[in-house]
Amino acid sequence: MSASDDEVLNRTGGKYVEPGGEFTRDQRYIATRVTGDGRDGWPVEPGRYRLAVSRACPWASRLIITRRLLGLEDAISMAVAGPTHDKRSWTFDLDPGGRDPVLGIERLADAYFKRFPGYDRGITVPAIVDVPTGQVVTNDYAQMGLDLITEWTAYHREGAPELYPERLRDEIDEVNALVFADVNNGVYRCGFAGSQEAYEKSYHRLFDRLDWLSERLAGQRYLVGDTITEADVRLFTTLVRFDPVYHGHFKCNRQKLTEMPVLWAYARDLFQTPGFGDTVDFDDIKRHYYEVHRDINPTGVVPLGPDLSNWLTPHGRESLGGRSFGDGTPPPPPPPAERVDPAHTPLRVG
Structure with a gap:
């Protein structure tokens, strides 16, 4: 359940489509922040926190890419949940014994x-969990x-890109707001x-915005601007799931x-950039949507296509x-423990 799916589950007990209605996202998240000055009680501290993600989820993929581009692998560890879930929670079924080896839990719900x-x-x-207490900090x-x-910033790698430069923040925020409303959320x-x-x-709103982006x-x-920014990260995670x-x-x-x-060339450009395509697990992506959304796809059959070699x-x-x-x-290759299973994608990036 991504930050798009689980709000629906909470309201409807496992159904995603609300008959006769328009999908409205519940955006009430845990707003506590991990900051340099620790003003919310959670100071930045290397090794203290664990980032819980699923490679299936576009919202979590943003964090995976950002963490990788900035070289924060040693500062904040990553717990990877499997691509499917039930009404209760994401599970760490990819780990030996079905339990996250650092947090010691089977379900992300335990941290919440x-x-x-x-x-x-x-x-x-995604969610950040405080390892010493086992408590969720924010989602x-x-x-x-x-x-x-x-x-x-104190723990960014040498050579980390400026993903949110101050001189461009107003423009990035404006673009992000449009892309979220019409594309990231628009497909849902x-x-x-x-x-x-x-x-x-919704269909017309989505494609009108994609035309604008083109x-x-x-x-x-x-x-x-003329470099990768957070705006590109946010758009990429939707485009890579589109086909x-x-x-x-x-x-x-x-x-x-x-x-x-234009968008196809742009998406390939980013995919072939270290930190983007090497985080993508097409198998997890397809299994999540087609297996979990049973009111849309009752059989749970996962399509074999499309051809991804292009x-x-x-x-x-x-x-x-x-x-x-x-x-x-560019960031170095991902740590061995965080590399995407080669059986889940026919592609090799970098």
Whole structure:
């Protein structure tokens, strides 16, 4: 259950589509922050926290990419849940014995209940957990990403890119707000629409914004400025799921990503950039959506396609200029324990 799915489960007891209605996201998250000055009681401290994610979830994938680009692997460890879940919680079924080796728990819900007994909202990923107490600190995924960028600077790797430069923050925030409303959340509004009217409204809003993005990116390599920023991270995690999931499963089918030339080239450019494609697990992505959303896909059958080999074809975006990491450098290969299972993707990045 991603930060998009679990709110629905909490309201409906396992159903995602609300008949006759338009999907509305519950955005009430645990707003506590991990900061440099510890003003919320949770100071930045290397080794103290564990980032709970699933590679299936687009919201968690933002944190995985950001952490990797900044080189925070040694500062904040990562617990990876499996791609599927039940109504109760994400489970650490990928680990030996089905238990996270650091937190010692089988379900992420345990960390939520440790801090908030009787917690009645979604048990979401991503979440940051305080290892000494076993308590969830926050699941506010948007703020978590910004805090990794701005509050953990003392532990960024040498050569880490500026993902949220002060001079561009207003523009990044503006673009992020549009992309969230119409694209990141827009695909869910299509997929979970409970009426034809709600679906068609969401469909047009989504593709109008994708057209706007295509126009914006036709003449510039990245969304804001001439380097990768947090805006690119946020858009990428939706685009990389578009053809495997959203086009068919969520009925976002005016065009495939591969039929939108500018966005397809842009997505491949990012995918082939260290820190992006090497975090993507297409198998987990497809299993999550097709197996979990049983009211949309009752059989739970997971499609074998699409062919993914074209993600490494030339994209030609270099001609637009720009420097991926600005004055910084690409991240090194991911730690062996965090590499995506090669059986889950036919691609090799970097």
